Amino acid sequence: MHVAPAIETRDLCKRFGDVKANDNVSLVVEQGSVHGIVGENGAGKSTLLKMLFGFYQPNSGDLIVNGEHISFSSPSEAMAAGIAMVHQHFMLVEPFTVLENIILGAEGQGLLKHAEIDAKAKLKGLEQQFGFDIPLDEPVSHLSVGQRQRVEILKALFRGAETLILDEPTAVLTPQECDQLFELVRLLKSRGKTILFVTHKLHEIMAVTDTVTVIRAGKVIVRTDTSSTSPEALAEAMVGSKISRAVTRADTSKGTPRISVQNVSAVSDHGHRALQNVSFDLFDGEVLGVAGVAGNGQTELLEILTGLRRVSEGSVSLTGNVINSANVYTDPIALRRAGVAHVAEDRLKSGVVASMSARENAILGYQRDADFSRNGLMRLAAIDQAANDYFESQDVRPRNPDLPIASFSGGNQQKLVIAREIARSPQTLIIGQPTRGVDIGAVTKIHDQITELRNAGKALLVVSADLDELMAISDRIAVLCDGKLVGIVPISEADERTIGLMMAGSPAATVDNVEQSQ
Amino acid sequence: MSGGPTKLPGILESVLIPFLNILVALFVSGLVVLALGEDPFFALGLLIEGAFGYQEAIGYTFYYATNFIFTGLAVSVAFHAGHFNIGGEGQAMLGGLGLTLAVFWLGDTAPVLSVIVAIFGAALFGAGWAFIPAWLQAYRGSHVVITTIMFNFIASALLAYLLVGPLQRPGGQMPESSDFPEGVGLMQFHELMEAVGINFEQSPLNLSFLIALIAAASVWFMLARTRFGYEMRVTGQNSDAARFAGVSVPRVTVIALMMSGALAGMMGLNELLGEQLRLIGNFTLGYGFVGIAVAFMGRNHPLGIVLAAILFGILYQGGAELAFEMPNITRDLIVVIQGLVILFAGGMPYLFRRPVAALYSRFALKGER
Structure with a gap:
């Protein structure tokens, strides 16, 4: 029947x-x-x-x-x-x-x-x-x-x-x-x-x-x-066409750290300790992936690196200069000027203004650059030009910067955001959830771009909830659990099981070895 | 695909839909008039005649509109920064006080200088009265809706105290100040017309209408063309994104609310420096509150606010005439009609958006199928 x-x-x-x-x-x-x-x-x-x-x-x-x-x-x-x-x-x-x-x-x-x-x-x-x-x-x-x-x-x-x-x-x-x-x-x-x-x-x-x-x-x-x-x-x-996920990576040497995080603790909006005694270095020419179950300090980590949250203890240095400590605070605009770009982990919450046009969103965070405003006045022609350039370079569709950013698909929103953040060729990129809510065609493109930037010698820190993604693009994977850094594993020694265990907070014996082998 | 609302052409969004709202408000008002046993069409005729029928009426219509432009702009500036300034009334009172103090301070030695300083005095005191709620909102999280309402009461009490005390006209019984010194005041419209050889009936319409239009243009420029306007709109739409972009949200909040207070404070130019030529208690007469409806109806766009303000000017002036001509229609009923316009155009501005959008996508987009 x-x-x-x-x-x-x-x-x-x-x-x-x-x-x-x-x-x-x-x-x-x-x-x-x-x-x-x-x-x-x-x-x-x-x-x-x-x-x-x-x-x-x-x-x-x-x-x-x-x-x-x-x-x-x-x-x-x-x-x-x-x-x-x-x-x-x-x-x-x-x-x-x-x-x-x-x-x-x-x-x-x-x-x-x-x-x-x-x-x-x-x-x-x-x-x-x-x-x-x-x-x-x-x-x-x-x-x-x-x-x-x-x-x-x-x-x-x-x-x-x-x-x-x-x-x-x-x-x-x-x-x-x-x-x-x-x-x-x-x-x-x-x-x-x-x-x-x-x-x-x-x-x-x-x-x-x-x-x-x-x-x-x-x-x-x-x-x-x-x-x-x-x-x-x-x-x-x-x-609609063959895609390859295999990423070709060039070998890059390390040198001095671009960003150095030393014994950092930070308090979340809710008042509890979101980061506890976290230390790591981020080098030029590498992608440092940060894994962890959502809500284990990743958001606060992104914030302390991008001038959105002050650390309560410890320090963050950019090429040896302290940018965030109990006494020093650098705001996001100054950090962008110093070459630290930020792709927000929650696009619609903070990376774009949903109701504003794509054009106006194309300069968010860079509105005080001399290119885009002078003597307090917006330079509309230059802004329009920049938006068109971003649309062109990242193939953002539909190609209409007048539309509110909310009417673009997640992938196209993210393409615009990435174009905006890399337009000034920053030396350091702090990226949260690079492909959240992004379609697979755009995912490949974004991954390739991250790799290209790395091969060009930039320092990239990528926080992602998608472990496959981190495995595909990272050189090293750091794991956060309960605000503590459980460990950092080079990609050659990382597998899903190890990382999964670390995400659950168990610093497996292998992990200790890994730390020492660096 | 996101299921967001269909984007309508500007003309439908900002002209047709408000027009439909007003039509419905008038229809319901007509029913009320009918229920009182009067002819609604005759009443409507009287209202329009009363607002535009003769030169003095036109003068009054735009005189009232001037108040609404200032208070409507005040509400909209705060709204663009994400805040609801209910304190226009109190800020206008303080603006009036600032203006009065400036006038009495400088006296009549240089009337033009007095007027200029008085304009700044009005803006400054209005902004100052907004500063305290603004600061409390920005740095202490006290909700500005609550604090500005409270500040309206404080302003009212302060003005009452001053006008039966230190500022009261010597020997006077009314809560009002002495007259402004001779020659200190804004030029009347009919004087202006006379200067270019046109005869216009006397009315309270004065130079502050022009100042209001300049203020509207400045607000537009500030919002659309300046960096501060951009950062303010970002803050109003999404304060997380503003922080991401390095904007100090508390700073923007304080500045925007002070701008708002300054605009509300300038309402005193029209009432005091343009017409009364003295400070009187409660000269604000609720114009600060009507500004909320004006801002909503004008979709918080300066041009829309000017148009909405003129509509409310028509209702005020035409309504007064109507109440005078038809004894059955009392002053209170005019308030009912104004209320209906506020309800339909200000309170339910999107009542007809859906049907219009549906019709639009049915007919206008048919050709592309």
């Missing part, structure tokens, strides 16, 4: 103004399968998802759920049809408990107390069935990122979801948490749930999906069984 697919779309189209975000997208997701959707940022994945759970309405085409033609006018209608979305950015009320979050909007009756008792009974069943172990009475703010994601999934199951859409579910997880997620996905599948797994990381598709659909520029390029394809084939379908 043939069972109707859990979700099927036929020739779905969605346009925004003059942009076709989805162009005749046809998709089949079989009942009880894990179906992957891959595509670059801006390929139209998010638009498709938003149509599947009722946030957008298609301009044309059919949506068929469990064999029935359907049209959703709101997410609650999609929910009623058993489709739930687990967003990349969690939709949880942090001060509320897990239980309160789960029943929020589905209380069912006037008195909260009764609703909670009913919910607890129902959740008990779900927890046993799917092996959840989440403290229901704990506030969400106390949970780890991985646990929060489980709360989201539990919330969806509580509402009777049969089909779960996971949007970039691993973007915020550690490697270990990713593995746990994959296990959960397999378990959900074995219990008959259907999963739509959206990502741009190909190894995840290979690891967890049964079938996969590749979307490029709003169109479906390939639909295939995962077992009969390869990451290379998928990458090619995503990008």
Whole structure:
């Protein structure tokens, strides 16, 4: 007997103004399968998802759920049809408990107390069935990122979801948490749930999906069984041309350190010690990768190197001159002038001003340079010229600097940011999350650029949550855990297991040897 | 693709949508007039006649508009820096005080010099009154909305104290100062017209309207063309990005709010130096608060603010005439109509954005399909 697919779309189209975000997208997701959707940022994945759970309405085409033609006018209608979305950015009320979050909007009756008792009974069943172990009475703010994601999934199951859409579910997880997620996905599948797994990381598709659909520029390029394809084939379908990830690196000697961090401690915004007694050197002609689970001091490390946070103890020196200590503080503008450029780890939070045009964003941080302003007046022609140059040199699309930066895809935003930061040929680059939210075509380009800068003798420090990325571009990898530097491993001796252990805080015996061998 | 709002052509965004808002406000006002048993179209006619029907009316309309330009610009400058200055009222009072002190200090020996110093006095005192809330916001995190409201009360009490005390007209009973020295005041519009040989009815419209327009142009220039304007807009939109760019957020906050206070303070030019020629208690009459609606309605753009200010000038002047001509429509009802315009145009400026955007993408973009 043939069972109707859990979700099927036929020739779905969605346009925004003059942009076709989805162009005749046809998709089949079989009942009880894990179906992957891959595509670059801006390929139209998010638009498709938003149509599947009722946030957008298609301009044309059919949506068929469990064999029935359907049209959703709101997410609650999609929910009623058993489709739930687990967003990349969690939709949880942090001060509320897990239980309160789960029943929020589905209380069912006037008195909260009764609703909670009913919910607890129902959740008990779900927890046993799917092996959840989440403290229901704990506030969400106390949970780890991985646990929060489980709360989201539990919330969806509580509402009777049969089909779960996971949007970039691993973007915020550690490697270990990713593995746990994959296990959960397999378990959900074995219990008959259907999963739509959206990502741009190909190894995840290979690891967890049964079938996969590749979307490029709003169109479906390939639909295939995962077992009969390869990451290379998928990458090619995503990008449209052969890409090589192999990076050629030149050998560069070390010499004196460009930046020297000595016994630095720093306090976070929340008042706790974010960095404790951290020391390392950054040399010309190298990429020093910094790994660690998010929130272990990486943000503060970037800040103390770029003039955004004062150290409480110790010192940071640039070519022997102290730039940050208990008594010395150098602001970001002075540091940029001294040749320290900064690619912010969270682009939209601090690297760009979302509502401003790409042109105005092209000079952010350099607005006081004589090129861009003189006697307090902006030099509009020069700014326009610079923006056009950046668009040209990095192939930023669409080529319209008048548009607000928010309307560019993540990859194009990052290209502009990088063009801005390397325009002054800085000797030192402090880079946070170089490819977060960036499509794979741009990832390759950014990695190549980092390598080029390194080969040109620049000193680069790269903080990334993506271990694969660090392994691909770094000469040495430093690992932070709980604000302490666990160790620094040369790339020749680094493997995922060692780094993973160090990220968890265990300074493995091998690591000590590594430190001494330098 | 990001699902952000459709970008509309400027003309739809800044002309059509506000126009629709005003139309709805007028429609609802018409219903109210109808409920009172009056003819709404006749009332509308009276209102427009009252605002533009004769030269004196035009003078009054633009006289009121002058106040709103100053207070609207004040709100918008703070808003561009990410702050909500509710203290325009108090800053205007202090501006009036600064102006008055300057005038009495210099006397009538050099009237032109007195006027120039008075203009600076108004701006300086307005800015100074904004400085304390600004500093508390920037360096102590006290919310400027709360502190500026409190400072309105303090300003009001201070002015009341001075006007029944040290500054009161000798022998007078009213809370007002002595008259300004002879010849110290801003040139009236009708005098100006007379000088070029045109006969214009007497009205309180004076040179400060021109000063207000210059202020609007300066604000535009500051925002769009200067580095400080750029850094201020960055700060207002995203203070993390401002720090990333090396901008001192507290410094920008203090300067922007002081600029805002200076603009509010200059409202006194129109009322005191242009018309009353003495300091009177509560001369601000809520213009500082209306400035919030003006700024919102003008989308915080100086040109929009000038246009919105003129609309409110029409409502004030035309409304006064209407209340005079139709006994059923009281002064209070005029306030209701003004309130409706504020509600639809200021409070719900995006009411029609969605339908307009939908229509636009349906028809205007059809050709490209």
